[in-house]
Amino acid sequence: MSQRLIGKNVLITGAAQGMGAAVAEEYAKQGAKVCVADLNVSGCEEVVKRIKSAGGEAIAVSLDVTSRDQMTAAVQATVAAFGSLNVVVNNAGINKPLMFLDITEENWNQIMKVNAWGVLVGMQEAAKQMIAQGKENGPYKIINVGSILSRQAFDDVVPYSCSKHAVLAMINGGAKALVDHNITVNGYGPGVVRTELWEQLDKDLVAIGKFEKEGDSMDKLAADMILMKRYSYPKDVVGTAVFLAAPDSDYMTGQLLMIDGGMVMQ
Numbered sequence: 001m002s003q004r005l006i007g008k009n010v011l012i013t014g015a016a017q018g019m020g021a022a023v024a025e026e027y028a029k030q031g032a033k034v035c036v037a038d039l040n041v042s043g044c045e046e047v048v049k050r051i052k053s054a055g056g057e058a059i060a061v062s063l064d065v066t067s068r069d070q071m072t073a074a075v076q077a078t079v080a081a082f083g084s085l086n087v088v089v090n091n092a093g094i095n096k097p098l099m100f101l102d103i104t105e106e107n108w109n110q111i112m113k114v115n116a117w118g119v120l121v122g123m124q125e126a127a128k129q130m131i132a133q134g135k136e137n138g139p140y141k142i143i144n145v146g147s148i149l150s151r152q153a154f155d156d157v158v159p160y161s162c163s164k165h166a167v168l169a170m171i172n173g174g175a176k177a178l179v180d181h182n183i184t185v186n187g188y189g190p191g192v193v194r195t196e197l198w199e200q201l202d203k204d205l206v207a208i209g210k211f212e213k214e215g216d217s218m219d220k221l222a223a224d225m226i227l228m229k230r231y232s233y234p235k236d237v238v239g240t241a242v243f244l245a246a247p248d249s250d251y252m253t254g255q256l257l258m259i260d261g262g263m264v265m266q
């Protein structure tokens with residue numbers, strides 16, 4: 001199959017590891033030029049090294065998505081390196097489980113700041129650049145990473161669930177706000193994905209007494225809640241991420257696609 005993303009200049013947040021890194025590498029294989037941005041800049045540099053050794057084009061940028069100035073700088077770095085910005089993937093996210101009655105203001109603020117505010121800032125700063133480039137040069141695409149927890153909530157991760165419901169609201173509201181600028185807003189919602197985020201979550205869930213031993217959160221959710229009876233890996237999301245950046249999805253906006261093995265069916 002031919003490359004799907006030729007001519008696309010893309011900024012991906014939280015791309016030093018996990019799904020963000022996998023999406024960055026696949027986008028580059030599909031012909032995109034990729035700005036790999038994350039708090040962890042040495043991780044970004046490793047991803048860029050892998051992209052370049054596979055023949056792709058990429059740059060590494062240090063980014064805290066909660067800082068508007070840093071997001072603006074990441075957009076500018078992408079434009080300086082590649083000439084324009086066509087696609088942004090707002091992927092950076094964190095989680096820290098607490099049982100419902102134990103949720104603190106600090107826990108709430110920390111998660112909402114990165115997962116909700118960080119996505120809003122990412123959308124706004126990317127959109128300003130896209131608008132400045134002119135709608136005749138679109139379509140432009142904003143892709144936000146939601147979750148199964150954009151559509152339901154688990155009792156041990158309520159602030160995270162709220163933040164991912166906020167991501168869905170920003171997909172819907174952003175699509176309406178930006179359609180006249182030839183910008184679409186869509187997203188994908190993974191289920192249980194074996195990344196460093198879930199490895200840490202798995203340990204934290206044992207620490208708060210939700211599961212007995214490490215590995216249980218992934219194995220039990222797979223057995224009890226995932227129709228396909230297996231959890232996923234970053235490679236399971238890359239096809240949908242490519243589709244949402246490619247011309248195939250041009251007549252689509254305001255949508256959140258679940259990639260969860262059949263966990264949430266709405």
Ligand code: NAD
Pocket residue numbers: 013014015016017018019020037038039040043063064065066091092093094114118145146147148189190191192193194195196197198
């Ligand atoms: P991960 O922890 O492997 O990677 C997340 C990356 O985001 C890290 O490199 C981290 O440094 C970066 N990051 C964190 N805070 C940041 C900030 N303030 N600014 C910039 N970068 C920051 O996680 P992952 O599992 O690959 O998750 C990627 C996305 O997918 C997240 O939005 C997450 O909520 C979502 N998600 C994950 C799962 C899962 O099961 N792992 C399921 C559904 C949704």
